[in-house]
Amino acid sequence: MSSQPFHVIIIGAGIGGLCLAQHLKKANISVEVYERDQSRTSRLQGYRIHINPAGSRALYESLPPRLYEIFLATCGLSGKGFNFMTEQLQELLYIGVADMGIVETNPVDTHKSVSRFTLRQVLLTGLEDMVHFNKAFKRYEETADGRFTVFFEDGTSASCDVLIGADGGNSRVRKQFLPYARRIDTGHWAIQGKTLLTDEVKQLLPRRLFDGPATIIAPHGYGLFIAVQQFQQKPADIEEIAAAIQLHPNLLLSDTTDFVGWGFIARKEKFRHPEAMERMDGTDLKQVVVEMISDWHPHLQRLIGEADPSTILFTPLQSSLPIEHWQTKQVTLIGDAIHSMTPARGIGANTALRDAALLGRNLVAAHQGEQSLTQAIDDYEVKMVKYGFDAVLSSRKALEQSASLEKPLPLAMAKTTFRMLNAIPPLKRRVFQGFGTD
Numbered sequence: 001m002s003s004q005p006f007h008v009i010i011i012g013a014g015i016g017g018l019c020l021a022q023h024l025k026k027a028n029i030s031v032e033v034y035e036r037d038q039s040r041t042s043r044l045q046g047y048r049i050h051i052n053p054a055g056s057r058a059l060y061e062s063l064p065p066r067l068y069e070i071f072l073a074t075c076g077l078s079g080k081g082f083n084f085m086t087e088q089l090q091e092l093l094y095i096g097v098a099d100m101g102i103v104e105t106n107p108v109d110t111h112k113s114v115s116r117f118t119l120r121q122v123l124l125t126g127l128e129d130m131v132h133f134n135k136a137f138k139r140y141e142e143t144a145d146g147r148f149t150v151f152f153e154d155g156t157s158a159s160c161d162v163l164i165g166a167d168g169g170n171s172r173v174r175k176q177f178l179p180y181a182r183r184i185d186t187g188h189w190a191i192q193g194k195t196l197l198t199d200e201v202k203q204l205l206p207r208r209l210f211d212g213p214a215t216i217i218a219p220h221g222y223g224l225f226i227a228v229q230q231f232q233q234k235p236a237d238i239e240e241i242a243a244a245i246q247l248h249p250n251l252l253l254s255d256t257t258d259f260v261g262w263g264f265i266a267r268k269e270k271f272r273h274p275e276a277m278e279r280m281d282g283t284d285l286k287q288v289v290v291e292m293i294s295d296w297h298p299h300l301q302r303l304i305g306e307a308d309p310s311t312i313l314f315t316p317l318q319s320s321l322p323i324e325h326w327q328t329k330q331v332t333l334i335g336d337a338i339h340s341m342t343p344a345r346g347i348g349a350n351t352a353l354r355d356a357a358l359l360g361r362n363l364v365a366a367h368q369g370e371q372s373l374t375q376a377i378d379d380y381e382v383k384m385v386k387y388g389f390d391a392v393l394s395s396r397k398a399l400e401q402s403a404s405l406e407k408p409l410p411l412a413m414a415k416t417t418f419r420m421l422n423a424i425p426p427l428k429r430r431v432f433q434g435f436g437t438d
């Protein structure tokens, strides 16, 4: 099969779309990305993202080596494990990397934490001429020659051979391409925010939280996820690294102040004024959480109370309904656009990165004439439908499991199990082999 030039359009400059664009650019494949945000810094909000070894490998494969180095330099101090604690900050279970069977000889294969905003800036580096901001996708049309014309809200249009929807959970590309693919309301709501890691806030946190994030298991089926994000490098050092390896001078890094990211989750009927939640600002949302955890450890109440209201967001949690693989065309979907999942396992971004690396690899093979474009996309979709919807279902199960601890008896049983596993290291290692690596 001979090599065939083709042009790719990606809708959405989020984590998956940008990683794929980097992958294609590295192989000299013609690619353009269209993003509805006004500019690369127009949305400064962002939370901490856990990058697991699979996500890290996908970035390693997709980014130019020097950009991967910058990614590593902008990660938080490496997580050594994962905690489960009670709402009174008592340890239930600590799973260290050794318990997960991870031998950290290669920095690519480790668990990492990044600020979503910073990761996005790193991923945008070098793509300045290919990413078009302020371009909200409206719809596409397939033309007689099998190409696509893509229409934007501003009345302009563009053409391509391959169209990729990387436009997140509310994907308009998905709604047109696979109108029967739906997301459901999980019945859970999340309020997430950030608290600056001042010296005072550091004193509130158990030492274990500096080894890795924690899930707080609490009565009433409430859950709180807490993660400390301490950057290894301060901004000045990062500029130095960027200069040293001669990266693009416009590399924008912000959000490099240490913080504690947190996310509170509960079933929606647990909130006192559900009808008002959508209209609440950060200060009101913070107050809602503080009231709901008023019998928790005072340090946790203070941690939430100290949060910056401008970082606080309310999210009704939705989850994709798995579907069968469809008839392959030269339009496809990656990331949340096809498999949006609850944040309960922290794998949505990692799965989007995995999609980007796999689809990127297949499109490069098509570009080199090793397979047809249709074969490349079909192979990607068959694999992605399997692992993507597995991730959706396991994320939903994890959310439902924590909500099932609403009643005192299941909660007490879960705590006893965690404590027992914690007390018997060989058993802990057997149960948690491979935990969090996919």
Ligand SMILES: Cc1cc2nc3c(=O)[nH]c(=O)nc-3n(C[C@H](O)[C@H](O)[C@H](O)COP(=O)(O)OP(=O)(O)OC[C@H]3O[C@@H](n4cnc5c(N)ncnc54)[C@H](O)[C@@H]3O)c2cc1C
Binding pocket: 011, 012, 013, 014, 015, 016, 017, 034, 035, 036, 037, 047, 048, 049, 050, 051, 135, 136, 137, 138, 166, 167, 168, 169, 171, 172, 192, 263, 315, 334, 335, 336, 337, 343, 346, 347, 348, 349, 350, 351, 352
């Ligand atoms: C609080 C929280 C914590 C999380 N933590 C983790 C974690 O620790 N680990 C993890 O793996 N995942 C985590 N996730 C999930 C993760 O953030 C998502 O799964 C991931 O961002 C999906 O990437 P994506 O590229 O598919 O979509 P997105 O990153 O959402 O990007 C979609 C892009 O498309 C753009 N867009 C949308 N519509 C249009 C349009 N019509 N035209 C043009 N552009 C458009 C958007 O502006 C956006 O830039 C978390 C999510 C939340 C809410």
